[in-house]
């Protein structure tokens with residue numbers, strides 16, 4: 001298949017080239033060629049993009065997909081109360097309800113230009129939803145040893161791996177909820193398992209001040225130090241939030257090659273305080289991804305809005321309008337996310353996964369010039385401008401397509417049917 005006639009292709013390659021009038025050839029699940037005037041081979045499908053903008057599909061590096069069902073319910077409450085109310089709602093969540101929520105969240109994500117999401121929730125249901133809608137998710141059953149024995153969850157994680165290993169749409173990870181919901185043994189064993197399976201160890205860390213105080217009181221260490229002492233900070237560790245991380249903990253992460261995820265909207269909305277010091281991570285060469293976090297704390301699955309939020313909050317915090325640029329924000333949402341998850345994606349380049357988003361040109365994108373294109377994509381557009389999305393070479397979203405709309409309507413009807421039950 002050839003995508004022809006794009007006005008601009010944002011490659012996100014090593015040189016961050018933006019190509020004018022380039023075509024993209026897709027073969028199987030990969031990008032085969034990027035260049036001008038590609039000639040279709042016999043029988044090759046040609047898609048005319050009529051002057052649109054092409055960019056790598058985005059990667060949401062932290063989410064709890066089924067929580068779209070809780071969107072807007074407990075907003076503006078104190079964090080502790082918010083959490084308690086969420087847990088009470090979650091207590092009523094059955095597999096069928098979680099699947100309906102997951103499907104809705106993934107369809108929303110796809111229609112906002114996201115091809116891959118790193119998730120922590122009802123893994124089996126999210127995996128099934130992903131296979132149904134053609135989106136890629138990285139997930140596993142979450143380890144919360146204060147709720148369920150670690151043994152049981154580790155076994156479930158291993159089972160999940162056996163079932164999905166090698167599946168192009170479901171990438172198994174190890175999901176360790178946090179230091180405050182797991183005992184030492186659970187953390188140590190989760191870390192060992194992630195190393196044995198060589199998969200990401202996805203964990204919330206240093207999100208709130210209370211978390212770091214409690215951790216220090218209990219263990220004498222800050223959360224990242226504590227995780228490190230148990231072997232849980234390594235190359236494939238993905239530490240999410242880090243608003244209260246100390247400089248020396250960032251040094252530990254750099255030494256170990258661990259990854260970080262920034263969720264600016266969620267942190268601001270929940271008023272968790274602290275600050276994710278992006279320029280320090282960048283300077284230390286630490287890979288950073290960008291996450292929406294759940295729709296209960298964001299409240300959208302729109303990573304375009306998140307890119308804007310990230311750049312703005314960083315500039316604001318440092319009193320410096322050039323310290324974090326639009327290019328930085330696009331980098332974390334594409335290349336950074338791909339490294340966090342561990343897939344060859346996030347670039348429009350030969351050999352990379354054909355995960356591609358196409359943006360419509362509307363007045364928000366004007367003036368449309370190579371020089372200001374990245375700026376306009378990050379600061380001025382939203383995911384609503386996404387017109388088509390390809391995941392692994394398959395077109396899974398086209399705005400206005402009856403097939404997609406029907407899927408979306410059906411998912412909405414299904415989710416609506418469960419809401420009365422959740423609200424009781």
Ligand SMILES: [Zn+2]
Pocket residue numbers: 062063064204293294
């Ligand atoms: Zn989270």
